[in-house]
Amino acid sequence: AQSVTQPDIHITVSEGASLELRCNYSYGATPYLFWYVQSPGQGLQLLLKYFSGDTLVQGIKGFEAEFKRSQSSFNLRKPSVHWSDAAEYFCAVVPNRDDKIIFGKGTRLHILP
Amino acid sequence: DAGVTQSPTHLIKTRGQQVTLRCSPKSGHDTVSWYQQALGQGPQFIFQYYEEEERQRGNFPDRFSGHQFPNYSSELNVNALLLGDSALYLCASSPKWPSGPNEQFFGPGTRLTVL
Numbered sequence: 001a002q003s004v005t006q007p008d009i010h011i012t013v014s015e016g017a018s019l020e021l022r023c024n025y026s027y028g029a030t031p032y033l034f035w036y037v038q039s040p041g042q043g044l045q046l047l048l049k050y051f052s053g054d055t056l057v058q059g060i061k062g063f064e065a066e067f068k069r070s071q072s073s074f075n076l077r078k079p080s081v082h083w084s085d086a087a088e089y090f091c092a093v094v095p096n097r098d099d100k101i102i103f104g105k106g107t108r109l110h111i112l113p
Numbered sequence: 114d115a116g117v118t119q120s121p122t123h124l125i126k127t128r129g130q131q132v133t134l135r136c137s138p139k140s141g142h143d144t145v146s147w148y149q150q151a152l153g154q155g156p157q158f159i160f161q162y163y164e165e166e167e168r169q170r171g172n173f174p175d176r177f178s179g180h181q182f183p184n185y186s187s188e189l190n191v192n193a194l195l196l197g198d199s200a201l202y203l204c205a206s207s208p209k210w211p212s213g214p215n216e217q218f219f220g221p222g223t224r225l226t227v228l
Contacts (some may be wrong), residue, residue, distance in 0.1 A: 004155075036219075041221070042221055043203055043219030043220050043221045044203065044205075044219040045219070046216050049216065090156070100161070100171055101217070102158070103155030103156050103157070104155050105153070106153075106154070
């Protein structure tokens with residue numbers, strides 16, 4: 001079945017450490033890919049998106065993501081996390097141009113001081 | 114410039130009742146989508162409205178219906194509420210459907226609790 005998988009439900013990192021959040025999808029063609037962040041009590045904010053072109057995408061708040069077609073992955077990275085990065089992160093996929101968006105179940109990021 | 118706004122913030126209903134949630138899109142946006150986010154889950158697409166018509170629909174029963182007004186604002190209606198309808202309902206707006214998977218701007222959501 002077509003799906004978006006975020007294998008880590010919770011991740012804890014120390015402030016200043018690097019971060020990688022994993023996302024895998026199971027769609028045949030190259031879909032449209034997104035990462036959103038949701039802070040407690042808030043709606044979702046777009047961090048970055050990939051439609052085509054350079055497979056390394058830069059986003060807001062110092063985040064980046066790399067599209068790897070061979071691995072069907074779109075992992076989110078940040079070199080040095082800040083306490084304010086504690087939130088829930090969602091990977092999302094639009095399989096084809098006019099398809100509906102499909103979200104993963106999310107990864108909750110905890111930051112240790 | 115106000116972003117996407119939703120009302121009310123919280124709502125408590127009992128089983129069998131009906132509920133209406135409201136959304137105003139970001140200025141300049143004409144497409145509104147609704148999502149249901151159950152606890153511990155990612156948002157699930159309910160439907161999308163453009164030019165006052167439902168353009169796409171996710172796997173939700175007919176109890177879920179919507180409306181878009183000429184000023185692009187939208188309502189989500191849920192009839193015959195079930196306990197399982199308890200969730201955060203998110204509204205998102207985007208410009209100019211259909212023009213591909215545009216970035217969607219999300220509102221803060223309405224937390225619905227069904228007792």
